[in-house]
Amino acid sequence: MKQIIGKYGIWNGGGLRGEDPARQGERAEAAAELEELGFGAIWLGGSSSAANAAPLLEATSRIAVGTSIQSIWDHEPEAAAASFIDLDAAHSGRFLLGLGVSHAKIADQYRRPYSALVAYLDALDEAGVPAGGRVLAALGPKTIELARTRAAGSIPYLVTAEQTARSRELLGEGPLLAPELKVVLETDPGRARTVARDCLAIYLGLPNYTNNFLRNGFTEDDLRDGGSDRLVDAVFAWGTDEQIRARVDEFVEAGADHVALQIVDGGPRSGIPRQAWRRLASLLG
Template structure:
């Protein structure tokens, strides 16, 4: 993956963003030290995994050694992930995030200048908080039409110094249905998260989410992929031939997302094949 990150830089892409899975911050530091131009961001580092004071130390260090190329993306994460890591006694998301960012900024006088702080958001209240106390907002698996409407009503999000990003699962394949079926497998675990289902219901996909809830309650988890409709998938992912994916990326720019974060996979070969397909698409 570090070699791929170096190739990202050689090909003049904007940057690399690292998910919360598997040593997010050390991975970001490794990429920063192996590159010299690209932006590197955590998307995201869960706030309950590390104290604000310790994270401020680490973030200020990466900001300094990279010459300002690091973006600190932080978020609440989800209850199943927190349970898996033994995290307990969490509070209300908005309250906890506000307090955490305040602690980060309070440490700045001691640890040194912090990088831009980007908040993971889905719902309006977290986006409002990002506009108030953060330097950017990042969505994961948000429907494009919903993200566009959220951004449209907030002047702060159009400021040049405020970043707007969206993590978009992407499969490039001439067979659109085959590409969608990859997303059906990878996103099945996300639709089992209550907070995501509530968001997607509010985004106009109430029937899909209700059907999924019924499958969960009946213990029929194998049926979930079949309940992810093409309409839902096309609102949150990119699938199909290169021209269709390119058009989809442009549509995300039009929606107000300044940095589409492509999360690649493939019908054959997994993530590395997906990354290679992205490279090939921009070689043409």
């Protein structure tokens, strides 16, 4: 899997996973351009599924497409397995089934999430989905252990370089570690942090993320008023091209095999920021 997805990918929360038929051509062209720019993977945000990934795989020939994440509460494991097997047969090794437990405020069925995830993986095993074809959105130690033993690795969201290093220690050298990193292409500190806080606000209302921050050295003060500068600067890359590249490199040096880069520009989640992706490709070399 590491060879397929390379070092850098693009995480997109809405535009590329959309289902509006009128934008199908736009999504296909954008996916093809990301492949041409050299990115190794497209990660589809929200509770995405194989149905969202299929058109992008059909529009490209090499780039991988992963769900980041498919909520275990929204898709029965048998249906998820059937979709995975079909896509893998058509696009060998290029579809990555990223799974996660979502959040209690979002999923009405949210109960005993760790046990539910274990049962879901058991069902995928029975249906013939190989561990090497799935990855887990793992934040805490128990789920990271599952990512090590029951999947190809971990795709953590909204984490720091320091947590990436700790995750690597828990995973060991073999499994994939592909954290998401938000990027604001803005050099002015005030404007960059304002855009970042607008994005961060929704996550500061979700205990899975806030508890993870507290577990990793932040304090309640860091979580107030949209997030402290310390928190914002730890989970966003912003500044000059050189500064952004340096922040990405921090994650790689901390043990990330692949970094999923999310452009944050204050625009709608349905956006497809192709110009920003071109700039990212350029600054990453």
